Amino acid sequence: MLDNEKFTEIELNSIMLSCYPRGATPSSADESAEDIPSQLPRESAVPKTSKLQQKLLDKYMMYAGIPPKKRPRIPRMKGSQIMLKKVQEVNEIIQQNLPTIAKIEEVVDLVYAGAITVCVELGVKITDSVKPMRKETPPPWKKRLQEKIKNIRKNIGILHTYLNTETPSSRVGKRTRQIASEFKIKSHDHHFRQRVIEICDRLKQKIKALGSRIQRYNERVKRYKNNQLYYKNKQKFFRQLEHETSDQDNSPAEEAMYAFWKNIWGEEKVHDDEAHRIREVEADSARYQMNEVEITEDDIKLALKKTNNWSAPGVDGIQNYWWKQFTTTHGLLAGFFQAALRDPSMLPDVFTLGVSYMLPKENNTVDPKKYRPITCLPTIYKILTGVLTRHIWKHVNKNNILAQEQSGCRGDARGCNELLITDYIITK
Incomplete structure (x- = not known):
């Protein structure tokens, strides 16, 4: 053994x-x-x-x-x-x-x-699978208020029928007298009709007060949910502010989604590796000699510093938070990463295995074309690529390899915003 x-x-x-x-x-x-x-x-x-x-x-x-x-x-x-x-x-x-x-x-x-x-x-329950999302149901207090408003509207309808009909039916008259008795008004009162008009106005004011209560409660619940959503998922929070929410219940069939994306991901594409532009870039890169990369513990810390603690992990299921806090592993990771540069085969295939999520681009969520995929890779692979990206950018900036006009694939740049501003000024 x-x-x-x-x-x-x-x-x-x-x-x-x-x-x-x-x-x-x-x-x-x-x-x-x-x-x-x-x-x-x-x-x-x-x-x-x-x-x-x-x-x-x-x-x-x-x-x-x-x-x-x-x-x-x-x-x-x-x-x-x-x-x-x-x-x-x-x-x-x-x-x-x-x-x-x-x-x-x-x-x-x-x-x-x-x-x-x-x-x-810490007493946190560990589950083997993700719980299905529950349908939101109104809280008991909201149900009670809505039921009360419904009954008051029904009473107002009966009172309106009594007031607008010259000879109301016995059923409407009986129900009107019952409503009046709740307000301590007798049917033999000489001003009974005037009293019924006052009762109708009071019921309308009561509906308005109850509606204001529900509105206040809804705003409070909305603030609470927005605070929780901002803490958990800032992107989704800002999408909701822009009214880009979609109905997730109308999702496409699994077979339709698979068939559409299989035509994109399942077909092997043949690229021309001998293209003239590729040869030019390779010849130009020979002028710049990059120093040998030495991965240290500080590189691991800097790569993790820019990551979000609880962003969605890959198949490994380990969020960035745990790699940040378990600092004793950083030195060992640096040694393994350095060895992987010399022998990439030591990295297992699971490190490049991703989990793809389909996010709707529009409110029409039935069409598979209206989705954009986002693939979450294992956290340890993102740490390695973050370290290598930092060293590559040091080499690129040192030798001014990228043109100043290029904003894409450049760190701390806002290429889309700059292009939109330029286009707006030109077409203005």
Whole structure:
């Protein structure tokens, strides 16, 4: 089992600690009983695992080697001092297990196990699948007010029928007297008709007051939802402000969506690699010699600094937040990334496996053509490409390779805005 590498170093270390919790080691039969105590390590010399460390090792052995798609989803969490303290404790435990890491996949598994451990410690429920979105139903208080408004309108209709009919029916007259009695008005009153007009006006004012209440509650709920949406998804929040919301219930059939995008993604395109412009660019690039890239721990930190904590992860399911907080892995990541530059084959294929989401471009969500795909790649791959992009841009800016007029593919540029402004000025 050891020769076939059935267990990782962390698993073997955990098994060893569980087998000899008090420092007892097996002795050979030919050793005398008097020699055994001198050869055994002292109890205090044996490393003791804390409950948190044992939980981390358990989660690691539970999920290590499992395909990322089959792992439970790490939920998005709200920051707090308790959470930060727990993350720091797990970060220190991860540092103790880093010397046994031999592959970059094991780093990903360890970070995933650390994130799951923090969630379990904070009492967050871990689910194996994403819960389906529930249909929004009006709250009980809103239902009560709406029912009250409905009944008042019904009474107003009866009173209007009584007032606008010369000979109202016995049923309308009986119901009118019942409504009047609720306001302590007797039917034999000489000014009964005038009293009914006053009751009708009072009921209208009551409807207006109840409608204002519902409006105030709706505005309050809307503010609360907007605050939550701004915290979770800023892009969707601003799209809603621009009234670009769409009806997600009218989504196209799965077969239609698959058939349309298969014609785009499923067909292999043949490109002319010997094009004249490509040869010109290759000849021109020979004039600029790029220095050898040295990836350091600071590069990892800078690449993570620009990322959003809780942006949608790829198939690995690990958000940027966990890579930011588990700082003890940054040095090891830098070493693995440096080795990957020399031998790219050491990176597993799952690192470039993406999850594509279809976002509607218009309110017409039935047509598959009206969607735009967004592919989320694994976070660790985005860290690597972010580090390489930074080094490439240093080389490009140092040698002024890009023309000043080019705004596309340039960092900290707003090419679309500049083109729109230019077009507006020209056509004005």
